[in-house]
Amino acid sequence: MTCGDTDEFTRPPLPSPDAETVVSVDDVSMVFNIASEQFNSLKEYFIALMRHELKFKEFRALDHISFEVKRGEAFGLVGTNGSGKSTMLKIIAGVLDASSGSCRVAGTIAPLIELGAGFDMELTAKENIYLNGALLGYRKEFIDEHFQDIVEFAELQNFMEMPLKNYSSGMVARIAFAIATITEPDILIVDETLSVGDFLFQKKCERRIKELVSADNVTVLLVSHSIDLVERICDRVCWIEKGKQRMLGPTDEVCEAYKNLGK
Numbered sequence: 001m002t003c004g005d006t007d008e009f010t011r012p013p014l015p016s017p018d019a020e021t022v023v024s025v026d027d028v029s030m031v032f033n034i035a036s037e038q039f040n041s042l043k044e045y046f047i048a049l050m051r052h053e054l055k056f057k058e059f060r061a062l063d064h065i066s067f068e069v070k071r072g073e074a075f076g077l078v079g080t081n082g083s084g085k086s087t088m089l090k091i092i093a094g095v096l097d098a099s100s101g102s103c104r105v106a107g108t109i110a111p112l113i114e115l116g117a118g119f120d121m122e123l124t125a126k127e128n129i130y131l132n133g134a135l136l137g138y139r140k141e142f143i144d145e146h147f148q149d150i151v152e153f154a155e156l157q158n159f160m161e162m163p164l165k166n167y168s169s170g171m172v173a174r175i176a177f178a179i180a181t182i183t184e185p186d187i188l189i190v191d192e193t194l195s196v197g198d199f200l201f202q203k204k205c206e207r208r209i210k211e212l213v214s215a216d217n218v219t220v221l222l223v224s225h226s227i228d229l230v231e232r233i234c235d236r237v238c239w240i241e242k243g244k245q246r247m248l249g250p251t252d253e254v255c256e257a258y259k260n261l262g263k
């Protein structure tokens, strides 16, 4: 896998206007049931459970969210902590089912959502590359063929026999990103995975994302608290605040408004 000399401060070109819609989020809401009382011990919890005395209250993490993303588009989600961005990505990735509304996705997804998900920390990095690759739907022969590329992109040649539990979070992120982008998925979902990598790796990932988007057939959904990164990569942005859709539009307009929050 190679990285081109893409200018880091130039956004990839916009997808053509007649590009196909690959993600369609229509009036999606997500309601979680959360315990409304606290228990001092597991024993108390189980007694309440057995007596059917557990009380829950509803928490609306997403409230009527709608947007569409086209093939070849880089789309960002911004919002303050706990606003529902990861929940939205998990619904798109099929990890969670929305409480109401619909979410349609066309094509293969490589989700980089929860660091370490899809990995077994007791296994070596090498074993995890095969495990994670299988979870992404790659055949063993395919991973055999691309194994060196993955290791070289992650720059972890000397650590392949080490159990993943001894890896730093940045090293896990390197492996996860390298596997997810070894081929061109239809949709690449990146949720803060990059933030734990060092700045050199972040730049490398950014170049790779731009290469994928520039090829005009990979769609990237990016969640990041780095507004600079969102501004450098994304064509359009959806700002979700406390579960509500606050703004949807071109990156510059939405990021400008978001940066004024709290001023």
Ligand SMILES: Nc1ncnc2c1ncn2[C@@H]1O[C@H](COP(=O)(O)OP(=O)(O)OP(=O)(O)O)[C@@H](O)[C@H]1O
Pocket (backbone or CB within 6 Å): 032, 033, 034, 059, 061, 079, 080, 081, 082, 083, 084, 085, 086, 087, 088
């Ligand atoms: N499985 C769950 N059960 C109950 N509440 C949940 C669950 N998952 C998420 N939440 C709640 O939903 C809200 C949105 O969480 P989410 O992780 O989507 O926010 P976020 O915008 O990605 O936040 P951050 O920027 O801090 O990562 C939070 O209040 C969180 O506590």
